[in-house]
Amino acid sequence: xxxxxxxxxxxxxxxxxxxxxxxxxxxxxxxxxxxxETTIVAVHGFRGEHHGLDPVVAHLRGIRVxxxxxxxxxxxxxxxxxxxxxxxxxxxxxxxxxxxxPGAVVLGHSFGSIVSAAAVADGxxxxxxxxxxxxxxxxxEGPRGILxxxxxxxxxxxxxxxxxxxxxxxxxxxxxRVMSNAMAKTRDPDLRRFVHEQHDEYxxxxxxxxxLHEAFVTSVSHDVREFAPRITQPTLLxxxxxxxxxxxxxxxxxxxxxxxxxxxxxxxxxxxxxYETPEAAASAIRGFVG
Numbered sequence: 001x002x003x004x005x006x007x008x009x010x011x012x013x014x015x016x017x018x019x020x021x022x023x024x025x026x027x028x029x030x031x032x033x034x035x036x037e038t039t040i041v042a043v044h045g046f047r048g049e050h051h052g053l054d055p056v057v058a059h060l061r062g063i064r065v066x067x068x069x070x071x072x073x074x075x076x077x078x079x080x081x082x083x084x085x086x087x088x089x090x091x092x093x094x095x096x097x098x099x100x101x102p103g104a105v106v107l108g109h110s111f112g113s114i115v116s117a118a119a120v121a122d123g124x125x126x127x128x129x130x131x132x133x134x135x136x137x138x139x140x141e142g143p144r145g146i147l148x149x150x151x152x153x154x155x156x157x158x159x160x161x162x163x164x165x166x167x168x169x170x171x172x173x174x175x176x177r178v179m180s181n182a183m184a185k186t187r188d189p190d191l192r193r194f195v196h197e198q199h200d201e202y203x204x205x206x207x208x209x210x211x212l213h214e215a216f217v218t219s220v221s222h223d224v225r226e227f228a229p230r231i232t233q234p235t236l237l238x239x240x241x242x243x244x245x246x247x248x249x250x251x252x253x254x255x256x257x258x259x260x261x262x263x264x265x266x267x268x269x270x271x272x273x274x275y276e277t278p279e280a281a282a283s284a285i286r287g288f289v290g
Contacts, residue, residue, distance in 0.1 A: 001193045005278065008058035021095050022082070027075035028068035028100065031057050036064035038289050039101050040130070043093065045110030046219045047203050047212070049074025053109060056132075056274050059282030063289070066101055070115075072211035074202075084214040086222050090118040097124060105289055109133055109274055110245075111219045121227035128289060129235045132281055133271050135223045136239075136246045136254035147182060148220065148245075159213040170212060171204040179203070185242050185270040195275045228257035235261040236288040238281050242270040262288065 003009070014031045029050050042065055044052050050067040051074075057065045069076035071092055072084050082088045093115055097104055106126045108116030113134040120129050139148045158170040169175075180199040186192050206212045223246075228235075235258045239251035246254075248265060255263040264284040269277045 001190065001197050004191065004194060005055045005058040008061070009054055012058070012061055019096070019099055021099065022071075022079050022088075022092050024071060024077055024079045026068050026071070026092075026096055028066055028096075030064065030066050032060075032062070032064040034064065036062065039064040039066060039104040040107050040285075040289070041065075041093075041097050041101060041104045042067045043106070043108040043112030043116050044070065044073075045112050045133075046215060047073070047206060048110075049202055049205055051202050052198070053274055055278035056281050056285070059279050060285065063286070066104065068096060070112075070215075072207045072215065074205050078207045078211045084211050084218070086114065086118055086218045089115045089215075089218070090122055090124075093119040094122070094124045097126070103127065105130065107132065107285070110135060110271065111215070113224055114219065114222050117224045117227040117231065118222070120233065121230040126233060129231060129233050130238070130285055130288065131224065131235065132238045133240060133243060133273050134237055134246065134251065134254060135219070136225060136237075137223055137250035139220045139223070139245055151216070152220065155213050155216045158209050163209070166209050170206075170209055173200065176200060176203050182244065183271045184276070185240075185268065185272070186276045191276060195272060198275060224254060225257060228254060228261075229259075232259045234288075236284065237261060237263045238273060238284050239263060239265050240269045240271060240273050240277075241265055241267045245271050 012031050016029050018025050018027050042053050049069045072078040105128045106116050107130040109132040113131040158166040180196045184192050184195045241248050255261045266277050266280050273281050
C-alpha cells in the first residue's frame with residue numbers, strides 16, 4: 001500500500017545519526033534543518049519505533065524533529081546491564097535530550113507519553129511538553145481492559161516459553177494483525193490497509209523477548225497521572241474520542257492534574273492518531289509551539 005504521506009515526507013530532509021547514551025548507542029533521525037527555530041524530540045510508543053511518528057512529522061515542515069528509537073526497539077540496541085523499566089527509560093531520555101538538543105520541546109506518544117512525563121517530572125528541562133494519545137489511566141481499566149489482561153498473559157507466555165517458541169509467539173503475524181484491527185478506527189479501506197502494513201513492518205522490530213516483556217510491564221504499571229502534578233511546563237494533550245486504552249473522560253480528568261494544560265480532542269479516531277489523523281495532530285502541535 002503506497003504511503004499516503006510519502007510526498008510530504010519526501011519534501012523534508014532527514015538524516016540518521018547515532019550518539020552514546022547510558023553506555024549504549026542510540027540511533028536517531030533528524031527531520032528538517034538544524035537552524036529551525038523550533039526543535040521537537042519525539043518519543044514513539046510501545047513496540048513501535050521512529051517510523052510510527054513519520055505521518056505527524058510529515059505535516060510539521062519548518063519544525064526540526066528529532067526522533068530516536070527507544071533502547072531495545074528499532075535500531076537502538078538494549079542497554080547493557082540495565083532493566084528496561086521506567087526509571088531507565090526516563091534517565092535515557094533526559095540524557096539523550098541533554099546531549100542532542102538541550103531545551104527542545106518534548107513529545108511522547110502512548111508509552112512515550114509515560115516516558116516523557118516521567119523524565120520531565122524528574123527534571124528534564126523543556127519549555128513545553130506534548131503528549132499524543134497519553135496514557136491517562138491504568139491500561140487494565142480501559143474500555144478494553146479484558147483485552148489488556150489477555151495481553152498480560154500473552155507477553156508473560158512469550159517471556160516464559162522456551163526462547164524459540166516465545167520469540168515466535170511475540171512476532172506472530174496473525175496476533176500483530178489482531179492488535180492492529182483492535183486499534184484501527186478508520187473506515188477508509190486504503191488507510192486501514194496502510195495502518196496494518198505499518199504494524200506488519202515495524203511492530204516486531206524489538207531486540208528480544210526480555211526487553212519487550214520489561215517494557216510491556218512498565219507500560220501497564222504506570223500512567224501519566226503519576227507525574228502530572230510535578231510538571232509545571234505548558235502541556236498539550238492530544239486525545240482521541242474513541243481511544244480504547246484511555247477513555248476520553250479519563251483524558252479530560254488528566255488535563256486537570258497539570259499546572260498548565262491544554263486538551264485537544266480529535267473525533268472519530270482511537271489510539272492511532274499518528275496514523276489516522278496526523279494532520280489534525282500536527283495542526284494542534286503547530287498552534288501550541290507557536
